[in-house]
Amino acid sequence: MPGLITMDDLTNEEIISILDDAERLLPVARGEMYLPLLQGRILGNLFFEPSTRTRMSFETAMKRLGGNVVNLGDVKTSSVVKGETLFDTIQMVDGYTDIIAMRHPRQGAAQYACDSAKVPIMNGGDGAGHHPTQTMLDLFTIRRSHGTLEGLNVVLAGDLRYGRTVHSLSHALVRFGCNVTFASPDSLRMPEEIVADLKVHGAEVVETDDLIGQINSADVIYMTRIQKERFPDEDEYTKVAGAYKLHARDLDGAKAEMIIMHPLPRVEEIHPSVDSTRHACYFEQAFNGVVARMALMCKLLGVTVPEDVNEAGGVL
C-alpha cells in the first residue's frame, strides 16, 4: 500500500484535493462538530525519537474522526532496546493497525517501513530526510493566508542542511511555481542533491546568507531552528545563530500579507515581539497539523470527505 514518504508520492492535483478536504474538515478539527469518518480504524503511532506536535496532532486527527490510536510509547521500554529490527517492528504493528505514522532517527526508515508493510506509512520525519506531513500542513497554512500556492516568494531560513521540514517543503513549493530563496549559514546550506532536484523541476534557486535582506520582498518567511549541537563550539554557534533571528523591528518594510512560519519548537530565532504582529502564523500553523493530517488519513485510507460536512456531521 503506498503511503506518504516524500512529496513525490503525491501529484499536485492530489495535494490540492487533500487541502480542499482539509478546508472542509476545519469545523471537525476545531471540535465544533462530530464526523466519525474513520470510526473503527486504528492509527499506529511509531515515534522512535521525540515529538510533540507531530505525534499529538496525528493522534488528535484520528480521534476527531472517530478512530483510535495505539502508541509505541517510549522507545526505551519497547522491544527496540532488545535489538528488534525495524522490519520486525513494522510486521507486528502492520497487523495491529490500519495506518502508521512514523518518526525515526535513521534516514530512509520511512521508505524501508513502507516496503515492509501492507498498511500505509506516513513519514513523520526520517533523520535529516523528509517530513511530508509537515509539508501538507505548511501548504495548507500558506494557501489559507495567500489564497494560492502559486508564484509566491518564499524564503526558507536557518538550518537547511539538517532541517527535514524544509527539504520536503522546498520540493512542493517549486512544483507550484514558487520562487524559493534559501537563507542559511554556509555550513548549514541546503544539501546538494535537493538543490539539484529542484533545478530539474526548472526552479531558479537563490542561496544567500542574508536573511534580513530578503524580508521586504517575501510573501512567506519560513524559519527553522539552528541547533547548537551542529557547531564545534558555542562561540561559532552564537555568531551564526545571531544572524538568523527575527525581531518585530525587522519587519517594518515587510509586505502587509507576509506570513512568518516555523515548524516549532522555536528557541531564539523568532523573538516573542513578533508574536503580536500580523505576520506571526506559527501557532495557527501548528493547529493546522490536525486538519491536514485528518484529510491525509482519509485520502490514504480511501475514505471520501463529504462535500457538505455540515450536513454529514453531527453536533457535539
Added chain:
Amino acid sequence: MSQEANMRRVTAIKNGTVIDHVPAGKALSVLKMLGIGGYMSNPVSLVMNVPSKKMGGKDIIKVEDRELTQNELDKLALVAPDASVAIIRAYTVAEKMEINLTNEVVNVARCTFSNCITTNPREPLPHRLVVTKRDPLELRCRYCGKTQDIEGLVDNLL
C-alpha cells in the same frame, strides 16, 4: 604502444577470464568487487596504466581457471561499466560477455551514508541503489535518497 605489446606484458592464459578496458587505476577496485584476493589459489595477472587508443590509459586483469558469472560481471558496472570481458577456454576466446548496468543495483553494495537505515546489518530487506544518471554514473539509495560515493561503494560491497 600497440595492443599486441600490451598483451605481451603477461602471458596468454589457457582457461579463465580476461577483463580488458578497465579504467586506468581501477583494477584493484575491480578485484575487490569480484572478491579476488591473495587467499585464492587461482593465478591472477594485473596490468595497470597501459596506453589505450580508446581510453588513453587502461588496466587489464586476467583470472586463470575461473569463469565469471553474469551476476559477478554486473557488479563491475559500478567501477568499470565499459570493460570488455572474454571467457577463455583452451587459449581461445570462447565467449564474449557484456556488463549490464540495470536501472537498480540490488544487493551488490550497502549505501555509503552513515545514517541510512540499511547500516543495521540485521535489517533484512535488499540493499537497493537506483541509477539516476549513467554518464557520469550516479546512484542513490532507494531508502535514504542519498547520492552514493562510488569509491566508497567498493568498501561497502556485500
